[in-house]
Amino acid sequence: MKFVAEREALIDAVNWVARSLSSRPISTSLLGIMIDVTDVITMTGSDLETSTKAILHAEISTPGKVLVPGRLLAEIARSLPAKPITFTLDGTRVLVSAGSAKFTLPTLSVNEYPTLPELPETAGRIATDVFAAAISQVAIAAGRDDSLPTLTGVHIDISRTTITLAATDRYRLAVKEISWNPNNPDIETATLLRARTLSDAAKSLVGNPEVIFALSQSTTNERLVGFISNEKTMTSRTLDGTFPPFRHLLPQESTAQATVEVSTFLDSVRRVALVTDKTVPLRLIFSEGSLQLEAGAGEEAQATEELEIEYSGEPINIAFNPTFLTDGLQAINTPYVHIAFTGANKPAVLSGKSAADSEPISSYKYLLMPMRYTS
Amino acid sequence: MAEKPEYSTILHVDMDAFYASVAEKDDPSLRGKAVVVGAGARGVVLSANYAARKFGIRAAMPVSRARRMAPSAIFVVPNHERYSEVSDHIMEIFAAFTPLVEPLSLDEAFLDVTGSKRLLGSGRDIAIKIRSRVESEEGITCSVGIASSKFIAKLASGHCKPNGMLEIAPDRILEFLHPLPVSDIWGVGPKTNEELLRLGLRTVSELANTPRATLIRALGEATGSALYELAWGRDYRDVSPDEPDKSISAAETFAVDIDDPEIILREFLRLTEKATARLRARKMCAKTISIKVRFADFKTINRSKTLALPIDGTQESYEVVKKLYEALKLDRARLRLVGVSLEGLVSGASAPEQLILGEREKGWRQAEAAVDQASARFGSGSVRPARLVKRVEPTDS
Numbered sequence: 001m002k003f004v005a006e007r008e009a010l011i012d013a014v015n016w017v018a019r020s021l022s023s024r025p026i027s028t029s030l031l032g033i034m035i036d037v038t039d040v041i042t043m044t045g046s047d048l049e050t051s052t053k054a055i056l057h058a059e060i061s062t063p064g065k066v067l068v069p070g071r072l073l074a075e076i077a078r079s080l081p082a083k084p085i086t087f088t089l090d091g092t093r094v095l096v097s098a099g100s101a102k103f104t105l106p107t108l109s110v111n112e113y114p115t116l117p118e119l120p121e122t123a124g125r126i127a128t129d130v131f132a133a134a135i136s137q138v139a140i141a142a143g144r145d146d147s148l149p150t151l152t153g154v155h156i157d158i159s160r161t162t163i164t165l166a167a168t169d170r171y172r173l174a175v176k177e178i179s180w181n182p183n184n185p186d187i188e189t190a191t192l193l194r195a196r197t198l199s200d201a202a203k204s205l206v207g208n209p210e211v212i213f214a215l216s217q218s219t220t221n222e223r224l225v226g227f228i229s230n231e232k233t234m235t236s237r238t239l240d241g242t243f244p245p246f247r248h249l250l251p252q253e254s255t256a257q258a259t260v261e262v263s264t265f266l267d268s269v270r271r272v273a274l275v276t277d278k279t280v281p282l283r284l285i286f287s288e289g290s291l292q293l294e295a296g297a298g299e300e301a302q303a304t305e306e307l308e309i310e311y312s313g314e315p316i317n318i319a320f321n322p323t324f325l326t327d328g329l330q331a332i333n334t335p336y337v338h339i340a341f342t343g344a345n346k347p348a349v350l351s352g353k354s355a356a357d358s359e360p361i362s363s364y365k366y367l368l369m370p371m372r373y374t375s
Numbered sequence: 376m377a378e379k380p381e382y383s384t385i386l387h388v389d390m391d392a393f394y395a396s397v398a399e400k401d402d403p404s405l406r407g408k409a410v411v412v413g414a415g416a417r418g419v420v421l422s423a424n425y426a427a428r429k430f431g432i433r434a435a436m437p438v439s440r441a442r443r444m445a446p447s448a449i450f451v452v453p454n455h456e457r458y459s460e461v462s463d464h465i466m467e468i469f470a471a472f473t474p475l476v477e478p479l480s481l482d483e484a485f486l487d488v489t490g491s492k493r494l495l496g497s498g499r500d501i502a503i504k505i506r507s508r509v510e511s512e513e514g515i516t517c518s519v520g521i522a523s524s525k526f527i528a529k530l531a532s533g534h535c536k537p538n539g540m541l542e543i544a545p546d547r548i549l550e551f552l553h554p555l556p557v558s559d560i561w562g563v564g565p566k567t568n569e570e571l572l573r574l575g576l577r578t579v580s581e582l583a584n585t586p587r588a589t590l591i592r593a594l595g596e597a598t599g600s601a602l603y604e605l606a607w608g609r610d611y612r613d614v615s616p617d618e619p620d621k622s623i624s625a626a627e628t629f630a631v632d633i634d635d636p637e638i639i640l641r642e643f644l645r646l647t648e649k650a651t652a653r654l655r656a657r658k659m660c661a662k663t664i665s666i667k668v669r670f671a672d673f674k675t676i677n678r679s680k681t682l683a684l685p686i687d688g689t690q691e692s693y694e695v696v697k698k699l700y701e702a703l704k705l706d707r708a709r710l711r712l713v714g715v716s717l718e719g720l721v722s723g724a725s726a727p728e729q730l731i732l733g734e735r736e737k738g739w740r741q742a743e744a745a746v747d748q749a750s751a752r753f754g755s756g757s758v759r760p761a762r763l764v765k766r767v768e769p770t771d772s
Binding site for chain 1: 684698727728729730731732733
């Protein structure tokens with residue numbers, strides 16, 4: 001095996017493939033990146049749950065197939081000088097050289113590498129920026145507790161040309177609707193994918209206008225989801241379990257509504273929350289024209305601040321986990337936030353507004369459950 | 376305003392063999408005999424008086440072993456209610472000398488008497504008064520260490536036990552401290568001790584003369600620099616009166632070793648209920664929940680989980696306990712003891728409840744508050760989880 005690759009293309013391919021490597025895999029061969037050289041070079045990495053693949057174009061002298069330590073390859077690639085990089089298999093070692101820099105990589109046994117699942121059937125296409133923005137808005141609400149695996153996922157509900165993404169850690173729920181171009185216009189299906197995997201995919205697939213979304217048939221035993229963008233692909237097993245029904249949690253109406261400028265609100269939340277631990281609630285008192293923020297109590301440090309806002313409805317005194325509130329305000333991604341209330345112990349619904357007097361944007365909702373003081 | 380004195384005066388007051396002394400005082404027939412508090416075939420010794428200690432009996436030793444060591448000793452069933460009653464009164468005595476009292480347990484406390492000296496005399500005078508009041512009002516003896524820091528005061532009281540008093544003047548600290556074994560230092564447990572011995576450091580003096588950087592390298596930043604400071608007698612911790620309890624725990628030694636997961640989980644539920652009820656009674660919440668499992672061979676393991684938000688509910692806590700237990704995958708190992716401990720306690724007022732989407736507004740928390748009220752009125756155990764209600768065998772009619 002021998003080939004010469006450009007540094008930038010190599011780094012791009014290796015970084016994408018190294019993404020799916022686990023630091024503690026169940027088999028040592030999974031520490032490796034497979035480099036399969038035919039008329040193009042295919043690089044593969046996997047932790048058995050997620051596999052990533054990239055095509056690398058290079059000047060190929062001799063075809064071949066090797067498995068090399070993945071993280072080491074990624075680090076070497078990053079530190080090489082900006083010169084063409086030559087890979088040569090020499091017995092059981094791979095020589096990597098660029099200019100005067102030379103490295104020797106050991107190889108792992110190709111035969112022990114597991115067979116990875118094939119990319120499932122293509123289901124349709126999504127605009128990359130729409131997809132990436134939607135994932136970042138939703139994944140923030142996913143749980144991080146691996147003992148509740150279902151909640152670490154993003155629920156992907158596909159109905160014709162609409163995809164509804166939802167995630168919840170039981171304290172907040174983020175729901176986003178986007179449109180896409182399905183191959184089958186009557187498609188109706190749902191799947192659950194680890195939020196971390198999706199975020200990774202969304203962040204790395206940029207640079208190509210569209211992402212191809214692939215889904216295994218619901219009749220097959222193994223449920224897989226795939227993303228294809230140009231010459232990079234990701235295949236991931238879906239999470240088991242049933243995502244909690246969430247649509248009925250979205251309140252149909254509200255008794256009070258506030259409109260607040262997001263950047264000043266965020267600054268105030270950060271300042272007021274300084275005095276407390278991040279799990280200590282931030283108290284918000286909404287009344288006509290005013291929002292008062294308070295944190296801390298008794299003999300601890302205290303902070304208060306007041307903002308001018310638009311508000312209609314009975315005054316409400318409500319408390320939130322400041323981190324969860326900040327997450328929501330950032331995820332909204334608009335200059336103004338619309339907050340709808342139905343009570344101090346009921347979820348508040350945050351949605352975006354492009355201007356103070358425009359209608360709230362209905363495609364994204366961030367439900368946040370308040371905190372209650374023990375009497 | 377009075378000038379701040381150069382040195383603080385801190386007392387460490389520690390009752391001598393507290394449980395055993397209370398038992399002796401309540402039952403004069405025990406006087407002069409070897410008394411051990413701790414009963415049941417499988418319990419551990421909670422306290423032993425000095426006559427019993429002559430046989431080698433120590434706290435935390437299995438009762439069965441203590442019986443073999445001293446067949447003539449008298450074994451007394453612990454009476455926790457009585458101990459807290461005596462403890463309350465002792466703390467009242469302390470409070471008469473200074474508002475700065477930091478209880479460490481039922482029977483020992485730090486007192487900062489710096490501000491009381493002008494009115495009540497020197498640290499030594501105050502110690503004499505405290506010792507005489509405790510003895511005349513509660514009929515038990517105590518030992519008092521007097522020094523300019525908590526660390527030295529506590530060491531001093533340990534060195535004058537029983538029924539003694541030792542003052543270490545600021546200029547005599549190193550003379551007192553440096554010959555002591557490193558294991559006497561606050562915070563040096565068996566593991567750190569072993570590590571220090573491995574480095575060839577047996578006495579505090581040897582520790583003090585080791586460069587700080589070397590200690591940090593060997594023991595980590597926090598432990599290394601803390602030990603170095605302490606080895607030079609430097610301890611700047613204040614006596615803080617409101618130091619809340621650091622943990623609430625409940626444990627049970629089974630009458631016979633148990634391997635049935637169902638019985639073990641039921642016991643865990645009972646202990647969780649007991650501990651969380653105490654937590655709620657104090658209006659506290661816990662951030663960390665831990666379990667303790669002691670195997671038949673006395674090997675003991677602990678597992679804990681720190682939660683994102685502090686909790687106080689029986690059911691919520693039990694869910695965590697159950698997961699911790701199940702993660703051990705014990706596969707019918709025989710257990711001697713199980714325990715539940717609630718740690719990282721914070722006051723209930725600063726621990727509001729994060730509500731959960733889609734959950735009924737009145738959930739377990741409200742049910743448990745009602746249970747606590749019923750227990751307060753009708754006695755503990757009047758309302759409890761169905762799994763903990765004793766089965767009544769049907770009788771033939």
